[in-house]
Amino acid sequence: MIEYRSVGKTYGDGTTAVEDFSLVIPSRSTTVLVGSSGCGKTTLLRMVNRMVDATAGQVLIDDVDVATREPVALRRSIGYVMQQAGLLPHRTVIDNVATPLRLARVSRGEARKRALEALERVGLDAGLARRYPGQLSGGQQQRVGVARGLVADPNILLMDEPFGAVDPIVRADLQHQMVELQQELGKTIVFVTHDIEEAFLLGDQVVILRKGGIVSQVGTPAEILASPADDFVRSFVGLDKGHRKLRIEEVEGQQVVVDEQGRATGVLAP
Numbered sequence: 001m002i003e004y005r006s007v008g009k010t011y012g013d014g015t016t017a018v019e020d021f022s023l024v025i026p027s028r029s030t031t032v033l034v035g036s037s038g039c040g041k042t043t044l045l046r047m048v049n050r051m052v053d054a055t056a057g058q059v060l061i062d063d064v065d066v067a068t069r070e071p072v073a074l075r076r077s078i079g080y081v082m083q084q085a086g087l088l089p090h091r092t093v094i095d096n097v098a099t100p101l102r103l104a105r106v107s108r109g110e111a112r113k114r115a116l117e118a119l120e121r122v123g124l125d126a127g128l129a130r131r132y133p134g135q136l137s138g139g140q141q142q143r144v145g146v147a148r149g150l151v152a153d154p155n156i157l158l159m160d161e162p163f164g165a166v167d168p169i170v171r172a173d174l175q176h177q178m179v180e181l182q183q184e185l186g187k188t189i190v191f192v193t194h195d196i197e198e199a200f201l202l203g204d205q206v207v208i209l210r211k212g213g214i215v216s217q218v219g220t221p222a223e224i225l226a227s228p229a230d231d232f233v234r235s236f237v238g239l240d241k242g243h244r245k246l247r248i249e250e251v252e253g254q255q256v257v258v259d260e261q262g263r264a265t266g267v268l269a270p
């Protein structure tokens with residue numbers, strides 16, 4: 001379990017990115033922080049592994065304040081996947097994936113073996129292992145980033161807009177694979193995005209933020225849709241424009257779900 005207790009962050013230049021943030025992130029499930037650009041998502045995510053230190057309050061992992069942990073050791077014990085994959089360009093794919101293990105002093109042979117397994121887990125062909133990141137598509141690079149985040153089998157995986165830079169079709173593919181992977185692995189995932197559809201697809205718990213890391217609402221996707229906290233949330237999730245309004249029509253004995261414009265979106269299961 002990760003817990004933020006009245007956490008604040010004011011950067012050295014006086015910018016207050018996070019005012020007063022509290023949240024419990026349950027283990028073995030996915031929590032998505034979603035909000036517009038600049039609302040403090042990345043800052044909040046990085047406080048977990050001390051890439052950013054809070055200037056007020058506490059972040060706890062299993063009841064231990066991260067401020068008491070040695071930053072480098074803490075960082076190595078937590079998986080981190082960033083936008084643009086963040087791969088080292090002059091290292092092969094397999095060496096990129098093996099890096100967290102090599103830093104943890106795992107032998108070269110063992111690290112490579114586990115890196116190959118991680119590549120397989122994210123659906124990448126072993127034939128790509130010897131290539132350099134520049135020889136891969138954007139989607140493949142992101143998969144390598146996820147493999148690297150998982151290779152050391154961390155309990156916690158932090159993901160900062162990992163699918164933000166790929167086209168919508170590849171993105172949908174990566175998202176669905178992420179859902180499957182999580183069903184298999186059951187990690188504690190904290191995922192940052194500005195895309196509410198992505199948040200609803202991946203999140204067991206979704207946290208809708210506004211500027212200053214202010215929580216507008218926390219809940220399951222169903223709870224948020226059923227009972228948006230205020231007009232900001234209503235608008236953010238698209239309820240205000242009727243995008244989410246569905247109704248049921250009887251067609252040839254079937255119950256067909258149609259959207260606001262009358263377009264069929266599915267059939268109700270009996």
Ligand SMILES: Nc1ncnc2c1ncn2[C@@H]1O[C@H](COP(=O)(O)OP(=O)(O)OP(=O)(O)O)[C@@H](O)[C@H]1O
Nearest residue numbers: 011013015016017036037038039040041042043044
């Ligand atoms: N190192 C820094 N020094 C000063 N201000 C910073 C620093 N990092 C972030 N900020 C500021 O803190 C605020 C929150 O930034 P943060 O990156 O956490 O937001 P975000 O929601 O992740 O945004 P985005 O979706 O654009 O990445 C912004 O106003 C940003 O300019």
